[in-house]
Amino acid sequence: MQQNDHSNISLLKEIAELLNEETEIQAMLQGALRKFLAGTNFETGWVFFINKKGRHELIAHENLPQALKHNNCHFLEKGGCWCVSRYRNNELKKASNIIECQRIESANAAELEGDGGITHHATVPLQSGQERFGLLNVATPNTVSFSDDELALLESVAFQMGSAIKRILLTKQEQQMALVEERNRLARDLHDSVNQLLFSVTLTSRAGIEMAEQPEMKETFKEIQNLTQEALTEMRALIWQLRPKGLESGLMEAIKGYAEMLGLNLSVNVSGVLQLPSRVEETLFRITQEALNNVRKHSGVKDAEIFVIITQTDVLLVIKDEGRGFQVDSLVKLPSIGLQSMRDRAKALGGKVDWVSNFGRGTEILIRLPY
Numbered sequence: 018m019q020q021n022d023h024s025n026i027s028l029l030k031e032i033a034e035l036l037n038e039e040t041e042i043q044a045m046l047q048g049a050l051r052k053f054l055a056g057t058n059f060e061t062g063w064v065f066f067i068n069k070k071g072r073h074e075l076i077a078h079e080n081l082p083q084a085l086k087h088n089n090c091h092f093l094e095k096g097g098c099w100c101v102s103r104y105r106n107n108e109l110k111k112a113s114n115i116i117e118c119q120r121i122e123s124a125n126a127a128e129l130e131g132d133g134g135i136t137h138h139a140t141v142p143l144q145s146g147q148e149r150f151g152l153l154n155v156a157t158p159n160t161v162s163f164s165d166d167e168l169a170l171l172e173s174v175a176f177q178m179g180s181a182i183k184r185i186l187l188t189k190q191e192q193q194m195a196l197v198e199e200r201n202r203l204a205r206d207l208h209d210s211v212n213q214l215l216f217s218v219t220l221t222s223r224a225g226i227e228m229a230e231q232p233e234m235k236e237t238f239k240e241i242q243n244l245t246q247e248a249l250t251e252m253r254a255l256i257w258q259l260r261p262k263g264l265e266s267g268l269m270e271a272i273k274g275y276a277e278m279l280g281l282n283l284s285v286n287v288s289g290v291l292q293l294p295s296r297v298e299e300t301l302f303r304i305t306q307e308a309l310n311n312v313r314k315h316s317g318v319k320d321a322e323i324f325v326i327i328t329q330t331d332v333l334l335v336i337k338d339e340g341r342g343f344q345v346d347s348l349v350k351l352p353s354i355g356l357q358s359m360r361d362r363a364k365a366l367g368g369k370v371d372w373v374s375n376f377g378r379g380t381e382i383l384i385r386l387p388y
Contacts, residue, residue, distance in 0.1 A: 025170055028056040032174060036181035040188070045181055046077040050153075053174050054079055057167075059155040061085075061135060063093060064143070064178075066151040071105040072330065072387075074367075076151070083131025084124040092124040100140040104152055112141035112168040112175065114161075121156075134158030139168060141175040145183035153178065204259040207252060215249045253278055254310060267291065268298045272305050272323065279313045282320045289327025297388045300362050301334055304370065307355045308336040308382045316340025316380065331368075331387050339379040359384070 032049050039045035050062050063078035063085075075093050078085075085093055098119040103109040115138050125132045138156035142149055153175050157163075163171075222245060225238035254275075269285055276283035293301070305323070312321050318340040326333040359370045359382070368386035 024056075025173075028053070028170075029173055029177065031056070033177055036177055039181070040185060042182055042185050043076055045185065046178065047079070049174070049178055049181075050077055050079045054155070057170065058157060059167075059171075060157050061133070062153065062155040063090075064151060064153050065101065067101065067104055067149075070330075071101075073101050073151070082133025082135050084127065084129045084133070085121070085135070087124065087127070087129050092120050092127075096120060096123065100152055100154065104142060104149075109140065109142050109152075112139060112172040114139055114163055114168070115154075137161050139163045139171055141168075141171050143175055143179045143182065145179040148183065150179060150182050200259040204256045207256055207259070212249070212252050212256065215245055215252060218245045219249060250279070254306075268293065268302060269325075271302055272309075275302075275306055276309055276321070279309055280319065281309060281313060283309075284320075284322045285325070286323065287325045287327075289325070291325070291327060293327075293332060293388050297332065297366060297386055300366055300368075300386060301332065301384065304359045304362055304384055305334065305336060307359055311355060311380075312336075312338045312340065315343070331385055334384040334386075336382045336384075337379065342374040342376050342378050342380050 032052050035048050035052055036045055039048060046064050050064060054060060054062055061078075061080040061082065063081065064076045065073045066076045067073045075090055078090065078093070081090065081093075096119060099117060100109065100113075100115055118136075118138055121135060121138065125136070135156045135158055137160065138154045140152050140154045143151050143153055153171070155171060219242060222238045222242035226235055226242065229235045229238055268291060269287065273283060273285065309321065312318070316338045318338055320338065322335075322337045324333075324335040324337070356370075356372070363370045363384060363386060366386050368384065370382065370384050372380060372382045374380035
């Protein structure tokens with residue numbers, strides 16, 4: 018790959034412009050990878066994100082041969098390899114040639130059509146300062162190793178990508194903080210205004226019951242009191258959703274407190290050590306909130322059970338009641354916006370939500386999230 022300095026600078030400038038325009042990490046990496054391959058003799062590439070536990074995830078890929086694309090990139094998604102292992106051990110510091118790649122060898126050994134002549138690849142860590150995100154791997158057909166100039170160019174692109182990843186993460190963190198502040202403000206406003214007004218109506222209706230002499234008038238005040246109390250419970254639940262209380266004391270304490278506020282009797286069973294990232298905790302809490310709301314509104318019972326099982330890679334949370342249950346036709350839309358929001362929240366973290374329910378047989382909601 019013989020490229021002069023001018024063409025390399027032009028390519029890096031184009032990639033930098035693309036990276037600065039994008040606001041989503043996956044789209045940014047995909048576009049940068051496509052532009053990099055188009056401007057060099059590298060023909061295929063893929064990007065792994067690797068979390069603090071060493072688990073890798075295929076984030077972007079471009080021009081993969083059929084063998085590596087086989088079965089939704091099975092050989093890239095599963096198993097181990099030299100570059101990921103060296104990255105986990107913090108031994109991969111710069112762009113390097115890979116002598117052997119177990120993923121490519123496994124794909125080629127499967128004797129699938131279309132290996133594209135890919136047998137080796139180069140790798141470089143994606144990082145910004147001391148913060149590391151994953152790996153950028155690139156390859157060329159029938160090429161065993163790459164020159165120092167090629168590796169230097171690869172390292173420059175990786176530096177740009179790492180800086181862009183950091184920028185997007187910081188922007189999203191700032192947006193999340195702004196969202197939390199706005200939720201807190203709304204929660205305070207609702208508590209100080211609408212919540213207090215409803216409480217005042219409850220007290221007024223209670224006094225009306227005591228003062229009224231006619232039975233019809235007493236019943237009217239009782240109805241007002243019941244409706245206001247229901248609205249007050251709904252308002253408190255909304256405030257909890259805006260500003261979760263108790264999460265600072267742990268996920269289970271927050272869930273117990275929310276169930277108590279709803280007037281539910283909740284039995285909790287935990288297997289494993291509950292030490293989860295804050296984003297996973299909040300997602301589990303939000304999904305559980307919605308599930309407990311459904312128990313209170315639709316199940317016809319006041320008792321519920323929660324089972325939490327922690328493994329090395331996932332957390333499984335099951336919410337169960339013995340209420341009236343429901344039935345969903347798989348061919349129609351979900352009957353509840355709440356059920357769909359549970360699925361959306363779990364999907365955002367790479368997890369899933371399922372449920373088992375039938376009329377008169379209660380409901381089980383199963384949540385599984387990686388962490």
